[in-house]
Amino acid sequence: MSAATRRGVSVTRQGGTERPGGEAPTWAVVDGVGLLRALRAGTGWLERNVAGVNALNVFPVPDGDTGTNMFLTMKSAYAAAAEGGEGEERSVSDVASRAAYGALMGARGNSGVILSQIFRGLAKALDGHVTLDGALLAAALTEASAMAYKAVMKPVEGTLLTVSRGAAEAAETAAKAGGDVQIVLDGALAGARATLAKTPEMLPLLREAGVVDAGGQGYVVVLEGMRLHLAGRSVEAEELSAIASSGAGMAFDVVGMQEKHGADDYGYCTNYLLAAAPGTVLDFALIRETMAAMGHSAVIVGDEQYVKAHIHTTDPGALLSYAVRFGSLTQIKIDNMDMQVEHLEGSAPPDVAPAEPMGHISVVAVAAGEGLSAVLRGLGAAKIVRGGQTMNPSTQELLDAINHAPTDAVILLPNNGNVVLTARQAAEMASKQVRVVPTKSIPQGIAALSAFTFTADLDTNAEDMTAVASGVRTGEVTRAVRDATIGGVAVKAGAVIGLLDDVLTVSGDDSATVALDLLQRMDAEHAELVTLYTGASVADAAAESLSARIGERYPTLAVETVRGGQPHYDFIVSVE
Amino acid sequence: MRTATPGKAVVSARAIGSVAYQATLGCYGIVELVPQDLRSRVGRRFGHPSPPDARDGIAVQMDGDRVTITLHVVMEYGLPIAAVAHNAIRTVYFAVERAFAFRPAAVNVHVHGLRFSDGRGERAV
Numbered sequence: 001m002s003a004a005t006r007r008g009v010s011v012t013r014q015g016g017t018e019r020p021g022g023e024a025p026t027w028a029v030v031d032g033v034g035l036l037r038a039l040r041a042g043t044g045w046l047e048r049n050v051a052g053v054n055a056l057n058v059f060p061v062p063d064g065d066t067g068t069n070m071f072l073t074m075k076s077a078y079a080a081a082a083e084g085g086e087g088e089e090r091s092v093s094d095v096a097s098r099a100a101y102g103a104l105m106g107a108r109g110n111s112g113v114i115l116s117q118i119f120r121g122l123a124k125a126l127d128g129h130v131t132l133d134g135a136l137l138a139a140a141l142t143e144a145s146a147m148a149y150k151a152v153m154k155p156v157e158g159t160l161l162t163v164s165r166g167a168a169e170a171a172e173t174a175a176k177a178g179g180d181v182q183i184v185l186d187g188a189l190a191g192a193r194a195t196l197a198k199t200p201e202m203l204p205l206l207r208e209a210g211v212v213d214a215g216g217q218g219y220v221v222v223l224e225g226m227r228l229h230l231a232g233r234s235v236e237a238e239e240l241s242a243i244a245s246s247g248a249g250m251a252f253d254v255v256g257m258q259e260k261h262g263a264d265d266y267g268y269c270t271n272y273l274l275a276a277a278p279g280t281v282l283d284f285a286l287i288r289e290t291m292a293a294m295g296h297s298a299v300i301v302g303d304e305q306y307v308k309a310h311i312h313t314t315d316p317g318a319l320l321s322y323a324v325r326f327g328s329l330t331q332i333k334i335d336n337m338d339m340q341v342e343h344l345e346g347s348a349p350p351d352v353a354p355a356e357p358m359g360h361i362s363v364v365a366v367a368a369g370e371g372l373s374a375v376l377r378g379l380g381a382a383k384i385v386r387g388g389q390t391m392n393p394s395t396q397e398l399l400d401a402i403n404h405a406p407t408d409a410v411i412l413l414p415n416n417g418n419v420v421l422t423a424r425q426a427a428e429m430a431s432k433q434v435r436v437v438p439t440k441s442i443p444q445g446i447a448a449l450s451a452f453t454f455t456a457d458l459d460t461n462a463e464d465m466t467a468v469a470s471g472v473r474t475g476e477v478t479r480a481v482r483d484a485t486i487g488g489v490a491v492k493a494g495a496v497i498g499l500l501d502d503v504l505t506v507s508g509d510d511s512a513t514v515a516l517d518l519l520q521r522m523d524a525e526h527a528e529l530v531t532l533y534t535g536a537s538v539a540d541a542a543a544e545s546l547s548a549r550i551g552e553r554y555p556t557l558a559v560e561t562v563r564g565g566q567p568h569y570d571f572i573v574s575v576e
Numbered sequence: 577m578r579t580a581t582p583g584k585a586v587v588s589a590r591a592i593g594s595v596a597y598q599a600t601l602g603c604y605g606i607v608e609l610v611p612q613d614l615r616s617r618v619g620r621r622f623g624h625p626s627p628p629d630a631r632d633g634i635a636v637q638m639d640g641d642r643v644t645i646t647l648h649v650v651m652e653y654g655l656p657i658a659a660v661a662h663n664a665i666r667t668v669y670f671a672v673e674r675a676f677a678f679r680p681a682a683v684n685v686h687v688h689g690l691r692f693s694d695g696r697g698e699r700a701v
Binding site: 105108109112114117120151152153154 | 601602603604605606607608609652654655656659660663667693
């Protein structure tokens with residue numbers, strides 16, 4: 001074997017090693033210098049991704065320094081290995097044993113200690129070997145993982161340990177198929193990523209935080225750095241987004257979503273397995289990104305053939321419709337978490353512990369009807385107080401909700417003209433900082449909530465939300481409780497009436513016709529979207545029929561129907 | 577706001593010991609907990625270990641509100657002892673604080689021995 005081939009990895013930096021005859025580069029064998037440079041690449045890549053790994057840390061101590069600790073350990077390992085120089089005679093055995101010593105001396109934190117044990121296992125497996133081939137690499141990764149498992153009484157699965165084992169098992173499979181160093185490392189990386197993606201299923205703490213294990217992520221990053229080097233790419237020049245677009249980068253997305261949505265378990269817990277249509281491949285990165293944006297608490301894993309998704313969303317239909325465009329869906333499971341939560345709330349003692357605050361401001365909203373409550377929760381309301389037109393909540397009820405909200409700053413959405421005054425009273429009595437955004441209807445409340453931002457302060461939020469809400473016009477369809485003539489509109493008790501921004505405007509015989517009449521007065525032909533919240537007494541068929549009639553009359557208007565479940569009002573409509 | 581309601585919770589040394597024990601089991605690098613009572617030590621010496629207890633090797637001292645926890649452990653040879661001990665201390669602090677909502681005054685680690693598990697004998701104390 002020529003020196004050039006034997007020192008395959010080191011020569012890559014000069015443009016790749018070619019087999020005699022000018023064939024594609026080969027990585028059948030790596031020597032000591034090759035291993036050393038791969039170590040440097042792994043260390044360099046980890047250094048560039050330290051912040052991302054730090055951001056994941058929740059276990060066992062949420063101190064956010066796993067990435068830093070692993071990097072310092074890697075750096076110490078590389079520095080010790082590099083002391084032996086880059087002479088032609090260096091063996092992989094020498095590099096690995098020096099690296100193990102360096103890792104031991106420089107180990108920081110739990111993940112660093114585990115990493116040092118992994119190096120110890122590598123050194124043991126490579127002892128006496130001059131060069132490294134695919135089979136030896138797989139054996140070394142296996143020994144490394146086994147060694148790592150030995151040093152703990154009760155291994156915690158879903159951590160760096162598990163990821164190291166996943167890497168080793170996949171490497172063995174690749175080596176048995178006759179893979180060279182590159183193929184075995186590819187296998188190890190794929191195995192590590194797949195295991196990393198499963199860590200939230202193994203550790204509830206990760207699951208709650210919506211992240212993968214930080215130590216495991218660090219290990220994946222190191223393997224990625226080595227792999228990039230083997231592919232002839234410089235980790236210094238590589239775009240950081242390379243990791244975010246890989247399966248391992250999922251965690252970073254999830255962290256971002258948690259910040260936006262909070263860890264609320266509302267809406268529908270939607271799970272399915274998407275298999276690519278025959279003869280096609282999936283653009284996993286794009287699909288994951290799109291799906292994740294359609295909900296929260298997303299855990300999405302997959303490759304070019306399959307995507308397994310777990311997402312909390314207020315609209316499972318949209319998720320399924322999106323996914324089915326790419327292939328076939330199986331293992332579909334959708335749970336209504338609102339029902340579970342409401343069941344819990346109903347049975348819990350009144351003085352339940354407040355939920356973990358997500359951000360420094362929480363929103364308390366008044367609503368009647370399960371559907372409306374779910375919509376408001378889906379938009380981020382922390383507490384819902386039952387109430388509406390004929391059952392105004394008391395000051396005390398509002399005060400209780402404010403006190404049980406998870407933060408010291410609270411925004412209150414009365415969502416009814418008759419509740420605004422009570423809300424102001426409750427705000428004055430509360431010992432917390434409370435701002436009332438005087439929403440007079442559910443559509444105004446929903447508009448206000450959609451203008452809420454976690455990053456803005458209390459007063460800015462209150463101002464923005466008030467401004468947005470005041471621009472929303474609301475139509476309500478209900479029944480007159482007595483004979484009356486108001487504003488020139490005469491109604492008899494029991495007749496259907498339409499209110500436009502709380503003012504009696506139209507009356508008629510059936511609620512659908514009144515709703516259409518209201519829409520016309522709300523200038524629907526110049527709007528883009530009408531949202532129809534259907535009441536508890538309205539059958540689905542009646543709602544669909546009205547939706548269809550609106551569609552016929554205003555062909556350019558998008559109609560969204562929400563099962564509000566509110567009492568007394570057959571329909572609440574908003575126009576945007 | 578919620579008012580303080582009368583009443584107090586009393587946490588026993590035994591309960592704290594159990595939490596510390598469980599946390600220590602998962603500490604990377606610690607491969608054994610060494611019971612400190614005389615009977616266990618004599619039993620071990622003659623090859624008759626007593627059945628494991630949920631507080632083996634954990635000593636909890638309570639002095640008023642001050643709680644001191646000592647872990648009596650054997651570590652894996654070849655690991656950085658200071659780093660392992662440091663991790664164990666932080667893990668136990670975290671576990672106890674999470675379970676009981678107070679911080680121990682101190683968590684000490686007493687390393688009784690090292691275990692060789694890579695072919696050089698299983699244990700040397």
